[in-house]
Amino acid sequence: MRKNFKAFGVLLFFVFLMSAPLLAQDPSLDSNKTSLFKWSIIIGGAVITLAAAAGAFAQTKAISSAFEGISRNPGAAPHIRFLLIFGLVLIETLVIYALLITIIILMVQWGKYV
DSSP states (O other): OHHHHHHHHHHHHHHHHHHHHHHTSOTTSOHHHHHHHHHHHHHHHHHHHHHHHHHHHHHHHHHHHHHHHHHHOGGGHHHHHHHHHHHHHHHHHHHHHHHHHHHHHHHHHHHHHO
């Protein structure tokens, strides 16, 4: 039990350490600009989170189906393996596109109003 408290204490220390720059913020910032930046962070985080979760689910489903197909017909293994790799590449590309969209949301919105 004490080990858990020690880990929690270290986590709490680092949370306070990372939040220290927030306390040094200039209070004269426009609330509309900071509100827009907060919303862009939330939306960007939601986009990449949903894309990563959907990509992970799709990859596990594709791998599971490919293994099932190979186990039913071992002679078709090279064809199934090629289509599996091709499908995984396309799924991962969609997640990378979502990351690019997230970066654009963050950078364009923040650079537009500040």
